[in-house]
Amino acid sequence: MTFSLCPPADRQLPYSDSPQHRHGKFHNDRRIRSLSVGQTLAVAWNMFFNKPADTVPPGSIPVDTLTRAQLDAAPDRSLFRLGHSTVLLKLRGTFWLTDPVFAERASPLQWLGPKRFHAPPISLAELPPIQAVILSHNHYDHLDKAAVLALADKTEFFLTPLGVGDTLIEWGIAPGKVRQFNWWQGTELAGVRLTATPAQHFSGRGLADSNKTLWASWVIRDDELRVFFSGDSGYFDGFKAIGDKYGPFDLTLMETGAYNAQWPDVHMQPEETLQAHLDLRGRWLLPIHNGTFDLSMHSWHEPFERITALAAHHHVALTTPRMGEHLSIAQPQPTTRWWRALAALPAHPAEHQLLVTRD
Template identity: 35%
Template sequence: MLITFSALVVLLIMLSFITAQHPLLGKNPTEQRMEFVQNSPNFQNGKFRNLIEKPGMTEGSNIVVEVYKTFFKSIPNREPSEALPSVKTNLKAFDPEQDALVWFGHSSAFMQLDGKTFLIDPVMSGKASPFPWGTRAYKGTDIYTVDDLPEIDYLLISHDHYDHLDYETILKLKDKVKLVVTGLGVGEHFEHWGYPKNKLIEADWGDKMDFGNGISIITETAHHDSGRAFAGGQHLWVSFIIQSSKRKIFYTGDGGYDKHFAEIGKKYGPFDWALMENGQYDPAWRSVHCHPDEVAQATEELQARNMIPVHHSKFSLAKHAWYEPITRISEYSKSRNYRLATPMIGELVQLDNDQQPFKAWWKDVR
């Protein structure tokens, strides 16, 4: 069976070479952009590096074996057998005075602060793969489209993996987005897809962008990687600190646990809210994705008062049951120094209401 799988991998690689010119694969930085990339202290020996180097795969793990186990081996409860519950909130009817957030599943979210709109890592194509047969969204989770969105002041892209930078969604957003804020090099994808340069802000770790009227965005470190085809590490992965006149919010992007959470908490905290990556983890790739116990610890180190776990309940990209991340983080969050918020997909989160109740909606889903 492993031989058959290896043959399939070779076939996919050959197919990838044949389709390498497809625009959805994006583009590595060229010419002037590459000069900016190479000037970053985080770009060394031909690629971006994490602050603390760790192997992407845990010692003793084989990437071919792990890919086979993840995508070809039967995993109990890997996907829900019925549609997940959701709520369709009218995003175009927000009171401009209301600070609120709506989670779309996985790591995608819409947010309004001080009347300004933010869209984070939107994936609205129903898939998290470049291949037509690839990973698909669970039933009931793909209820929002780009047409449901109002104009977006700031589109925030944490990194260029397919489950965070979705080609089809980005194309449809082109005329709705005023500014894109992302890591160094990622703008090459956007220009390749027809976005003008004056809409793109590419930043390094520690860069602050002040947009006036109390709105600012800081790009900070995460322990992860990047790449859409074969040459990885050419586009920087980031986390975000989003600040308005009233509150401060942290979004992890993707990344494994390390001391950077405590350092970010000391430098920028406390945070009113934190959106924390919690899902698609595995012992085999522990360095690049947090496990739920690490998410709970990192949230405290960030000094966050409220936390929303993301990166779960839409796509199966790991070997755990679909409900395991939200179940485990609920247990690990008991008696912590933060409040856990667990909205359904589409449910309005009132960012100025620390007492808003949320249901354990996943418990009633088979």
């Protein structure tokens, strides 16, 4: 692993020193299955015309509205889930934001594409100064151009996988604010150590830029406290490698949603999410990448139900906070199954919500 305080922000393609970069594109460590043209068209047809009714909630997702004053008063090592994979962390008196998406739609077009189920718990304008925005890859449900530009003046640094930083600079972000990394590279800012780690995914924002930028997960360390942010990934042996090198983790923020049997290598089924958490040697699991956008064929509440049942069966400590709800990173707590009332699902016995922390 390489640590650097100031990796070059103006790094140019072809990133020849990256083992992941070959023939003008980035690659996973193993070959992943891709859809044929016919399969891609079939997926698109189903997504547009055969969607089950329950992929979208029947009413408003519960959101705990946040204010700047509440965030300023929150203790260190606090976390607030803002939606999808957007998480705000408070460490050492500073704020850190993952994959900020505040757009109405996860799409290049704001009149077409997956629409938000809920408003963000706090507006971009009211967010406090951000020490660093931590980006996992460039898909529209993780990289929101309008949000990045709105955050430019109040953000000290933007941390990205290789190539994503170049996109930010093209958009007008000051090069001195951009730090971009290959897997196993990282930096230290304000006493917090951050490392870009492997993921198994892909990138692209249009028809001509497939895999032109890298994708990553992130390890975030504040002294002995360790948090893992998965970004997007299929299940692979990289989770064990990360766990062996940096675990155990106090909290894992793990992709749990937008899965489908037709794209098994780039998103995880809930069973794989749980196994990845165990590979990482995680103590508490917080499922993300759900509850905000309709990106697959499963019901909107299915990811919560499946991961809750799996965690209970395997005695894994699980927390599923409402959007905007305060969570202590150092001492997480089981939370209510807030989605059940909206989904009109029967209540489970209360004791199933009290899960045992895995050491």
